[in-house]
Amino acid sequence: MRLAGLLALGLSASALVACSDDGADAARTFANDLATALEQRDLAPVAVDGDAAAYAALVAPLEAVPVEVEVAGVEADGDSAEVELAWQWRSGEQPWAYATTAELARDGDDWSLRWQPSVLEPSLVEGETLALARLAPRRGEILGAAKQPIVTERDVIRYGLDKTKIEPGQVAGSARRIxxxxxxxxxxxxxxxxxxxxxxxxxxxxxxAEDAKQSVPASYENIPGAVGIGTTRPLAPTREFALPLLGSVGEATAEIVKESEGAVQAGDLVGLSGLQARYDEQLRGVPGVRISANPADADADADADAETDAAEPRVLHESDPVDGEPLTLTLDVGLQREAEQILAGVGPASAIVAIDPASGDIVAAASGPGSGGQNTATFGRYAPGSTMKVVSSLALLRSGLRPDSMVQCPATLTVDGKSFKNYSDYPASSLGRIPLREAVAQSCNTAFVGQYDTLSDDAMTDAAAALGLGVDHDLGFPAYFGQVPPPAGPTEKAADLIGQGKVLASPMAMATVAASVRAGHAVLPQLVVGHEVTQQDPAEPLSAAEAKQLRALMRGVVTSGSGRFLADLGGDLGAKTGTAEYGEPNAAGDLATHAWMIAQRPGLAVAVFVADGQSGSATAGPLLEAFLTAAR
Known part of the structure; x- marks a missing residue:
């Protein structure tokens, strides 16, 4: 028995004192057993004068509400006793606490309860029943940059069958037509x-509401019992808007209800996937409850006015719902829409990720329709192809090369039995002995492959980390930073330099590389505002001089290399194309290819990815150009 809780109900310590004879001791023992039985919602373990099953039926509507019942005092007088019971129902944020009196009767050495509804609640009378209604909280909004609403209450229409409007024999036919x-x-x-x-x-x-006009035929309203009920639901601007990231909201599954340990009940709206699920506790709020006493059936002889009065339920307790808290993201609503519109016609899996290099804010993370609902943008795992040459260039600069150092760019090159070649339309004028800057601008595979034996086994791993690639962090959402493991041998080491081998990255990871080049340090991307992340310092951080050299190398791609089509965008724009072979050869011996392109300019870094494409410049390039144009 918790004395503090009893005093909070206005029950004094003196109320606990009772007669000291054997009958009073037995009454106290019975009272404790009664309190336990009431908590367990079953009076079968104690003797009851009356309908012992009435209590279980009465409290059945409160089955999901935990309750504590304690004995606050026992006063025995001969063959009768009164037990003061302290009740506390843990309903919502405001528990329902009150006291009742139970009357006991003694027959010889045995005590029994004189059952009446007021044992449960002091105002209840015979024939009344209880009802519980959950009061839904308003789900927290998901906001974007500048507090722009992303997921907020939007108008919807619930279509279905209202069985009160038809005869029982019409149900099947109307349901079928609906x-x-x-x-x-x-x-x-x-x-x-x-x-x-x-x-x-x-x-x-x-x-x-806007979709209903196109989806529901005019003939719907002629179906008996067919109705459309206007209401609101927490929704994004469009059905597709950042869906793989945001996830969905719907009625709680049986599994979710079970795992919530009473916090969620059947019919509650909860996050089912994505950020909606991960931050569901914050977003969903706490439902309120209303517990009412419904009147007994009106007496057949009662006058009409009395019958009307008796029909009104009495509210015994009401706990207000607590609305959910908003979740703020860094997404720019306008840029996210632009990215999704640009990808709308792309058949294979695809993505556009854009990052503000100064803050690390992810301002767009779009996965195209070809991704089939999967989060390609931040969690896809793909060979990055020649976009990796930004990382390789850093490793080579650290090995002693300079942008104007001469390197060999043959048409083909064999490393430990593995033949490497350049892409099919590589310019013949850039073969032979060329500066490193030209090898980057024209994306010469063999020039980079030929440098494999000048690098230590951890050179690429360290260079990647300096640009934010290959080091995992929990960012509060599904995020894959890629992998750049030490090579298993010469062939793998050579392949890593051109973004093949065992090197993998997500579009977000490659956008991070571009952002790091622009920022001059390893950028840590963020999407969920307020989610704290401890950044791990690279073993060898990017220096200001290295960043300047990398920006110049990427600028050369735009001014004289494979990204020349971006030159008309103007400004200090740098880029890198990428094509990565994957899978098994086709009948002609050719491999399918991923198409990549990354870019950075003041205030913006972008990665574009298409799972199956001709090349970085031909497939990803136009998508990048369209996004950069829209983001001006």
Whole structure:
């Protein structure tokens, strides 16, 4: 027994004192057993004068609400006793606490409870029943840069069958016609409609208000019992907007209800995937509850006015809902829309990721429709191809080369039995002995492969870390930073230099590389505002001189290399194209290729990826150009 809790209910310590005879001791023992039985919602373990099952039926609507019942005092007088009970229902943020009196009667050495509804709640009378209603909180918004609403309450229409508007014999036919009109599976909806209560609304589908005009035929309103109920739901600007990142909201599954340990109940709206699921506790808030006493059936002889009065339920307790807290992201709503529109017509998996180099803010992270709902943008794992030459250039600069150092660029080069070549339309004028800056600008594979034996085994791993690649962090959302492991042998070491071998990266990781070149240090991207991350310092951080050289090398790609088509955008823009072979050769012996392109300029770093493309410049390049133009 917790004395502090009893005093909070206004019960004095003196109330605990009772007669000291054997009957009073037995009454106290019975009272403690009674409190335990009441907590367990079953009076079978104690003797009851009356309907012992009435209590269980009465509290059944409160099954999901935890309760504590304690004995606050026992006063025995001969063959009768009064027990003061302290109740506390943990409902919502405001517990329902009160005291009741239970009357006991003694027959010989045995005590029993004189059951009456007031044992449960002091104002309850015979025939009344309890009802619990959950009061839904407002789900927290998901906001973008400058507090722009991303996920907020938006108008929707719930379409379905209102069984109160039709006769029982019409249910199956109306349900079938509704399902056909709304283009949903017929049999499951008809089955649900038949199983629902006679006064039920059986939901078929919920549509955005703007989509409903295009999706619901005019004939729908002629179906008996078919209704559309306007309401709101927490939604993004469009169905596709950052969906792989944001995730979805829907009714709690049985598994979610079970794992919540009472915090979530069937019918509650919860995050089912993505950020909506990871931050669900913050976003969903705390439901309120209303506990009411419903009146007994009105007496048949009562006058009409009395019957009307008796029909009104009494509110016994109400706990206000606590609205969810917003989640703020760094996404720029306008840039995210532009990225998604640019990718809308791309068939293979694709992505555009844009980062502000100064802050590390991810301002766009779009996965194209070809990704099939997967988060290609921040969690995809692909060979980065020649975009990796930005990292390789840093490793070579650290080995002693300079941008104007001469390197050999043959048409083909064999390393430990493995033949490497340049891309099919590599300019013949840039073969032979050329400066490193030209090898970067024209993306000469063999020039980089030929330098493999000048680098230590950890040179590429360290250079990657200096540019934010290959070092994992928990950013509060699914994020893959890539891998640049030490090579297993000469061939793998050579392949790593051109973004093949075992090197992998996500579009976000390669956007981070570009951002780091622009910022002059390893950039740590962020999407969830307020999520704290401890950045690991690279073993050899990027120096200001190195960053300046890398920016110049990337600038050369635009002014005289494979990214010349971007030159008309003007400004201090640097870029790098990339094509990576993957999979098994086709009948002609050719491999499929990933297409990449990264770019950086003041205030913006971007990575564009297409899983299957002709080349970086031909496939990813136009998408990058379109995004950079939109982001001016």
């Amino acid at each position: 399902a056909q009109a709304l283009d949903i599976e017929v049999a499951p909806f008809v089955k649900r409609a038949k199983a629902a209560g006679e006064k039920a609304f059986v939901e078929a589908i919920t549509l955005r």
